[in-house]
Amino acid sequence: MPPYSNLDGRASSDADLTRLLARLGADDDSAGREYERLRRTLIRFFDWRGAWPSDECADETIDRLARKLHDTRVDDVRAYAHGIARMVLLEWRRKPVLAPIDGAEHPQTMPEAAVDEDDSLRQCFERCMAALPLASRALILDYYRAEGAVKIANRQRMAAELKVSENGLRSRVQRVRDRLERDVRECMAKMTR
Amino acid sequence: MTLVSQDTRARRYLLGQATEEESSLVEREAFGDERALDRIAAAEDALIEDYVAGMLSADERERFERHYLASPEHRVRVAIIRRLSGSASSPWDGSTTFLAVAAALLLAIGGGLWFAVQRPRTIPETASPAVAERREAPPPAPRVFAASLPAITVRGASDSLPVVVPHDVDMLGLQLQIAAHPEVKATARAVIETVTGTEVWEGPLSVTMATNGAAVGRVDVPLARLRADDYVVVWLEIDAHGATRERGRYVLRLRTSS
Numbered sequence: 415m416p417p418y419s420n421l422d423g424r425a426s427s428d429a430d431l432t433r434l435l436a437r438l439g440a441d442d443d444s445a446g447r448e449y450e451r452l453r454r455t456l457i458r459f460f461d462w463r464g465a466w467p468s469d470e471c472a473d474e475t476i477d478r479l480a481r482k483l484h485d486t487r488v489d490d491v492r493a494y495a496h497g498i499a500r501m502v503l504l505e506w507r508r509k510p511v512l513a514p515i516d517g518a519e520h521p522q523t524m525p526e527a528a529v530d531e532d533d534s535l536r537q538c539f540e541r542c543m544a545a546l547p548l549a550s551r552a553l554i555l556d557y558y559r560a561e562g563a564v565k566i567a568n569r570q571r572m573a574a575e576l577k578v579s580e581n582g583l584r585s586r587v588q589r590v591r592d593r594l595e596r597d598v599r600e601c602m603a604k605m606t607r
Numbered sequence: 608m609t610l611v612s613q614d615t616r617a618r619r620y621l622l623g624q625a626t627e628e629e630s631s632l633v634e635r636e637a638f639g640d641e642r643a644l645d646r647i648a649a650a651e652d653a654l655i656e657d658y659v660a661g662m663l664s665a666d667e668r669e670r671f672e673r674h675y676l677a678s679p680e681h682r683v684r685v686a687i688i689r690r691l692s693g694s695a696s697s698p699w700d701g702s703t704t705f706l707a708v709a710a711a712l713l714l715a716i717g718g719g720l721w722f723a724v725q726r727p728r729t730i731p732e733t734a735s736p737a738v739a740e741r742r743e744a745p746p747p748a749p750r751v752f753a754a755s756l757p758a759i760t761v762r763g764a765s766d767s768l769p770v771v772v773p774h775d776v777d778m779l780g781l782q783l784q785i786a787a788h789p790e791v792k793a794t795a796r797a798v799i800e801t802v803t804g805t806e807v808w809e810g811p812l813s814v815t816m817a818t819n820g821a822a823v824g825r826v827d828v829p830l831a832r833l834r835a836d837d838y839v840v841v842w843l844e845i846d847a848h849g850a851t852r853e854r855g856r857y858v859l860r861l862r863t864s865s
Contacts, residue, residue, distance in 0.1 A: 455638055458637070458644060458647070459634060459638075461680060464674075464675075464681070465678075466678055466680045492638045493635070496634060535683070535686055544806075544808075548798075548809070548851055549845055551809075552796065555794075555811065556794060557691075558688070558693070559693075561660065584648075584649055585645065585648075588648060591684075591687065591688075595683060602683070
């Protein structure tokens with residue numbers, strides 16, 4: 415069972431979800447887009463606030479939001495979602511953290527260098543990079559190439575060639591990196607099981 | 608508010624330096640406007656890249672390590688960006704080991720099969736123990752076996768000579784010959800497939816143009832990824848729009864010697 419699902423013990427129903435989608439968009443397409451946008455925002459919120467797994471916290475928030483719409487008048491769904499997310503965050507922070515007795519592997523204190531050099535991360539990184547589509551792999555490798563002024567010029571060149579803004583380029587790279595990150599985390603979780 | 612101050616505020620938020628009120632304001636904007644969300648994401652990327660490049664101030668670095676890296680998701684993110692940026696050794700960060708044999712490879716432009724095994728320098732027996740100890744400190748350089756492969760032509764592809772690699776070699780440095788100049792702006796990659804088409808390895812191809820209109824692609828392949836077998840090496844080009852085009856195919860008949 416995911417560590418952070420259904421904190422208040424009630425699952426949202428299909429009717430709740432339909433209600434939420436109806437509030438997010440006038441038709442299926444726009445509602446679907448808005449749903450994804452809201453979920454992305456929530457994942458970022460929990461991620462930046464250091465709550466993890468951020469996607470499960472986001473889903474918990476959406477479940478609660480969907481249920482609330484049944485009996486609560488909500489004018490601004492996104493602002494309301496932010497409010498619920500803050501509550502979920504507070505509960506997450508109060509949640510007891512299971513840690514080894516000696517504390518050596520406590521997630522809050524493990525230094526970054528230990529993770530970077532961790533063999534499972536290296537193996538998973540290489541495996542997941544190999545699994546990326548070739549064009550995606552080439553895109554992120556090119557994006558992170560070089561340093562300083564050369565790096566900046568390289569990104570300007572890439573954006574010009576792809577006919578997107580530099581921010582658009584960054585967003586594209588981020589989508590690939592998000593997938594890579596998710597795959598690496600899943601791979602590492604499998605290796606430690 | 609100016610973009611600079613928005614970036615500064617986003618950075619403070621990410622480093623946990625913002626007050627709860629400031630954080631709430633940043634988040635309200637992010638929930639209400641996707642551009643605000645993107646700005647924070649961009650500030651996060653810049654922050655991580657500055658950290659990886661060692662460009663944060665001592666205070667920011669300390670904040671980053673204590674606050675941002677407290678999350679395991681963030682630690683994985685930073686480790687990935689570090690590897691992508693080439694700060695950590697990885698087969699994806701270019702063909703640096705190839706430089707070790709580049710000079711030797713130039714001698715083999717004529718084609719055919721050849722090899723140049725690099726071994727760690729031995730310490731002369733006359734060296735003092737202290738000197739020997741100092742010289743032994745660096746890790747041994749990977750032993751590279753280099754081979755030049757002609758492109759598959761209509762006739763004679765199956766006649767390629769086997770590449771017989773000594774068992775104690777770490778890397779296979781392949782030199783791929785191509786008759787026509789590849790696209791200058793394209794990214795070149797080499798893919799190694801089994802004869803049944805299963806991809807077993809893929810990496811960046813370093814391309815050198817020759818004055819006679821030909822070109823040479825070079826790639827280092829960790830031999831741990833290949834067992835003695837017949838393979839097809841594919842030279843791929845990826846243009847600025849992400850379109851992939853095949854430029855050449857090569858037969859690699861890999862064998863090991865005892």
